[in-house]
Amino acid sequence: MAEKRDYYEVLGVEKNATDADIKRAFRRKAKECHPDLHPDDKEAEARFKELNEANEVLSDPDKRARYDQFGFNDPMQGGTPFGGGNPFGGMDFGGMGGMGDVLEQIFGSMGGMGGMGGRARRNGPRRGSDVMAEVRLEFREACLGCRKTVSFQRRKKCGVCNGSGAKPGTQPVTCTTCKGAGQVRQNSGWTTIVQGCPTCNGTGKMIQEKCTGCGGRGQVLSRETREVNIPAGVDEDSVLNVSGCGDPGSNGGPDGDLQIRFRIASHPIFKRRGNNLYMDLPVTFTQAAMGAEIDIATLTGAKKIVIREGTQPGEEFRLTGEGVADVRGGRKGDLIYRVVVEIPRKLSDKQRELLQQFDTISSDKDYRTRKGFFDALKNMFTGG
Numbered sequence: 001m002a003e004k005r006d007y008y009e010v011l012g013v014e015k016n017a018t019d020a021d022i023k024r025a026f027r028r029k030a031k032e033c034h035p036d037l038h039p040d041d042k043e044a045e046a047r048f049k050e051l052n053e054a055n056e057v058l059s060d061p062d063k064r065a066r067y068d069q070f071g072f073n074d075p076m077q078g079g080t081p082f083g084g085g086n087p088f089g090g091m092d093f094g095g096m097g098g099m100g101d102v103l104e105q106i107f108g109s110m111g112g113m114g115g116m117g118g119r120a121r122r123n124g125p126r127r128g129s130d131v132m133a134e135v136r137l138e139f140r141e142a143c144l145g146c147r148k149t150v151s152f153q154r155r156k157k158c159g160v161c162n163g164s165g166a167k168p169g170t171q172p173v174t175c176t177t178c179k180g181a182g183q184v185r186q187n188s189g190w191t192t193i194v195q196g197c198p199t200c201n202g203t204g205k206m207i208q209e210k211c212t213g214c215g216g217r218g219q220v221l222s223r224e225t226r227e228v229n230i231p232a233g234v235d236e237d238s239v240l241n242v243s244g245c246g247d248p249g250s251n252g253g254p255d256g257d258l259q260i261r262f263r264i265a266s267h268p269i270f271k272r273r274g275n276n277l278y279m280d281l282p283v284t285f286t287q288a289a290m291g292a293e294i295d296i297a298t299l300t301g302a303k304k305i306v307i308r309e310g311t312q313p314g315e316e317f318r319l320t321g322e323g324v325a326d327v328r329g330g331r332k333g334d335l336i337y338r339v340v341v342e343i344p345r346k347l348s349d350k351q352r353e354l355l356q357q358f359d360t361i362s363s364d365k366d367y368r369t370r371k372g373f374f375d376a377l378k379n380m381f382t383g384g
């Protein structure tokens, strides 16, 4: 992490700045780098986090006093940099929702901030929330792709009131508190605070007789199913986005998305790492010694491979392009198999006799690794 900048420097104020100076500086700077105004701008996002952290400390008299005294090395903070945590926790700055409230606190009515897309204006168009679904896949389904029926819950426009929330035959009326603006203003000293209207929850409309189908919310929860093509190569960290299948937007905003995540069953033979597949290939000790042609499994079926004479336990071989297709682009990984030599656990008299004969006619040169080991051992004790 880069060197932390002094909080006063971040906000661009003097050490003796008043609370109002700090508030004003924060608002002015936040407009320059708020993630909602600069989407996909990593630098602006980083500056905004830094700004927030500085504001958190300097706008709190207690924290400010400690900061003035100890800087970033506050002993009360256990030696970690002061306020090192992101005040937003795990909040996703790229995501929808959530930031609207922060934005309102910072910008109030958004006066003079035209072209904001209306996220902070509660009665402007709002995108519906995303909904989640989890799908269980067999190992090969994830590798090769498949078609699945996905079940999920989303909100839907209430069919009884057609989304108005008003009992059929009645109409929503203009909110008397905000006169339909969806916002109320409050003068507080140097500034006017504009908040979402508490009476109508920012919609500008009031429902006198609620629809019994949805309790006045205009939306109902509904369980839905949808056939979805799962592309080859999805993994447990993949998210498949089906756009427009989330909660409905309001005031003309777009619907949210359906986000599908996967639980993938393990496989008795294959292990997957990225787009490569790994497997153990058991062979007999005679196959390893003499070489053999062996049927092995790939994702798509059996394949003949040849292991050469003298194959060693643990040796790895690679079948290029027999792995998993990359979920973006489709380029395939490899299948890597490792030779596991199996030794008979019990010998018959005849087998023992033949192996005994075999051993009699074998010498050191047949066992290179073993010879090397004992040579090294001998040298250890003769000071070599």
Ligand SMILES: [Zn+2]
Pocket: 158, 159, 160, 161, 162, 163, 164, 165, 166, 211, 212, 213, 214, 215, 216, 217, 218, 219
């Ligand atoms: Zn309804």
Ligand SMILES: [Zn+2]
Pocket: 175, 176, 177, 178, 179, 180, 181, 182, 183, 197, 198, 199, 200, 201, 202, 203, 204, 205
């Ligand atoms: Zn209102």
